[in-house]
Amino acid sequence: MLPTGKLLIGGQAVDGSNGVIRAINASTGAVVEPGFGGATLADLDRACSLAWSAFDFYRETSPEKRAQFLETIANYILDIGDPLIERCMIETGLPQGRLLGERGRTIGQLRMFADVVRNGDYIGARIDPAQPERKPLPRADLRLRHIGVGPVAVFGASNFPLAFSVAGGDTASALAAGCPVIVKVHSAHPGTSELVGRAVQRAVQDCGLPEGTFSLLFDSGREIGQGLVKDHRIKAAGFTGSRGGGTALMKLAAARPEPIPVYAEMSSINPVLLFPGALKNRAEGVASMFVQSLALGAGQFCTNPGLVLGVDGPDLDRFIAAASVALGETPAQTMLTPGIHKVYKDSIERTVSHPEVKTVARGVEPETPGQARAALFVTTAEAFRNHPDLQEEIFGASSLVVRCPDLTSVLDLIETLEGQLTAALHLDDSDHDEARRFLPALERRVGRILVNGFGTGVEVGHAMVHGGPFPSTADGRSTSVGSLAIERFLRPVSYQDLPEALLPDALKSANPFGLTRRIDGKLQLGIAVARENPGL
């Protein structure tokens, strides 16, 4: 199975005629065939029209049917086999092991959402029964469920070509919520995108769903991405990428005649806090874990540890020394695209020449021009406070250690940080009292707080938050990873005094889906809970 270079508009494969996107071999910089024809505005209009037509049918599919669809997508992605991994390695420069793992994560994510759909709790069904005898006024029968918001635009991410791209977390959660999806392909991995897109397209057909449930568009410029967010039939967007790109989409979405939510996951430097007890007892061990996390995947993770805060002194010196040694032995790695690599190199050069910053370590020299060297810098609390540019994310394996005079000044610095995805605390039992003082400031500022670990490695589960206050994401009330991500694409609708014959199945008195529902404010347990709590 090889890419053909065609757009997927509903059930069709179409030649795009608006410029050409060319895949680049990330390691060599060579062009890879075929070319991918860019979508025209007419292609965009047709995809939106099909998605809009599909919406009413698709959102009323039964839990079982929708769950099977998600599982079918997962199976068809697996069916592509080695050609998918091979194509993706070429386009992204990521190693095979990482991409096999990422495929597993993508499949697992789709299957998790299938479980979420079958369970049905996401529907949030509520019934307040009529009280015809209530005084002074009778109470009407009121029933509430959540439905999909409408067709969703998904922007593929460069750094997760499978798990946050065509059939990644945004697509899986939007489809689970009952929303058709139109993907704007990330031009860094067009062939990978087409292969996965064909798997989704085939699943749509085989499951008997309306063709507009899924489309995939290549964009040779910005016209299609912007047009998607502006189209009146698109009701939400999911994006993972740069702060500039994300905020541009937010502005477009807010300026529409009907504003829509954009769930943009943008930038984060993920502060690491080194508490005195941990530093004293195991500075070298923490430093080793830190460099592993920093260098993972050439540092191309949103949760990459880009900032380290610790109290100045011999123990922090030990940490810096050990981290410098480990980082100095870190091999150069190929970055996702020549463009990303160039931005990284420019940012590193700027930091190296920053008057208030000392370069304490660089990774091994690159063997090829596409490879990037890791970097470790040190500065003072005062300099960090006076130079807000030092807070800017450097996408890649670069981190800045800030020597702080005391723990209070660490906390003060935390209060100056912008919103973040994660904060990692390294602490021993003796640090608990100090660490407790930090939690309120961290809760206000980050989506995930972790102890004695690093933010890289985002578990796809039920208790995960991969989100955080602006600018780490557009909307800190949401997560883009984990089962809670489905809530981004839902809205509540209430039904008053509807005859049974007109009620949606989720709200019928007989409860045909066996849902857990809130009756008069109290949970009434459904089939799933009874199955999952056999002791009851």
Add this chain to the structure above:
Amino acid sequence: MLPTGKLLIGGQAVDGSNGVIRAINASTGAVVEPGFGGATLADLDRACSLAWSAFDFYRETSPEKRAQFLETIANYILDIGDPLIERCMIETGLPQGRLLGERGRTIGQLRMFADVVRNGDYIGARIDPAQPERKPLPRADLRLRHIGVGPVAVFGASNFPLAFSVAGGDTASALAAGCPVIVKVHSAHPGTSELVGRAVQRAVQDCGLPEGTFSLLFDSGREIGQGLVKDHRIKAAGFTGSRGGGTALMKLAAARPEPIPVYAEMSSINPVLLFPGALKNRAEGVASMFVQSLALGAGQFCTNPGLVLGVDGPDLDRFIAAASVALGETPAQTMLTPGIHKVYKDSIERTVSHPEVKTVARGVEPETPGQARAALFVTTAEAFRNHPDLQEEIFGASSLVVRCPDLTSVLDLIETLEGQLTAALHLDDSDHDEARRFLPALERRVGRILVNGFGTGVEVGHAMVHGGPFPSTADGRSTSVGSLAIERFLRPVSYQDLPEALLPDALKSANPFGLTRRIDGKLQLGIAVARENPGL
């Protein structure tokens, strides 16, 4: 207990020095003493600073303590007694019975949120236990809870001086979520606002909460309202009012360095659909209910039925004739403010002189200059389609009947409507098949669908949605009435591998609050469920 004209900033009562707001007797137009000093930017800064300082403590109050606080507010509002109702009658022109009912609703709302807080399901606690033996990678311990977003700005509404003002739905849900509140008083009822504000202030003190949990500001212009939404310590806003006011706040909020959500409830014409069977069997009965709903509270409800769609013919003629008779007997009523009355009169005059609109009935002539006459207009489907201005809300007792050639053209018109709070279907059993065709279009466009009733009378319950797609509200993913309204002011935070000693109580393994929690994706029932399902 009489109003003093002072701002309430934390625990203090302060003279505002930035202009004066004067209460107006809605019936006579006379100025009512005292004057209310407008807040300065320094007052605003102090209120925001206190709210910010209060946030970390307030959001960690136990469910029981926070519930008691909400109940104390309710009791202290009741304690004001007749002076509150009397003052409110003067300022709003609303009759005593209505205001007694609205006070009951306000109290009930606070008590409902106390129950919601005690129950604790709003915390959405989730635990994915560690799996140290998992291959290829062990799984960390992940726990998730929702916390308040931060201090919330609440803009009082003119048309619900108690239930959607100082201690109304926005304030109650924000306080329940753990967010301090700063109220920008609606200048149409400053005295009422101060009296209620003092009750909240007293409850803050008596419950031992930080003073910044609540402040109340008068705004002699727009500086304070705008300043509130722009202040970096404010993390969300609740607003009920005009489309112009709401969209202006949305723009301000989106343009902040850190954008925040604005929950603005704005404008809606709440279409009423008359199906043939119902019209044939009981045109006169429906017309009578319709005029009652239309004239209720001088039509000053967001859910006022401003648009009626039916198939042209003798049965629709019967409806129009009966409605015209009933409307012709409807007494003139005092509107909330002279300004609102003037806008209503101007809109009616414009509609009366509209070339495509026929005026079929007017209410009884006013006895005083402050009173407004109801109005009923008729037009054709074609004219309605060609004149988008006929979709604009007229705030007051005015409605437009559209004669449509057939049911398909009714559905076509529905698809041209902007987002709405409600849609009311009048139908008999024989209409079910036709009505079913309408539901998808209505679900996409409104927050609440009701059968054989009218949208006025918004039940405060668990299954209520008082919200809808833009422009009926800023954010169709939310409701401003009912227990689900608390979700507007929450965001999720995840905790990875935290030692028990550092976990928040809601997530401790021993479950000290007895919460229902999602363990590994499965509901584990808490104390409340066990209490509410004694049969288990």
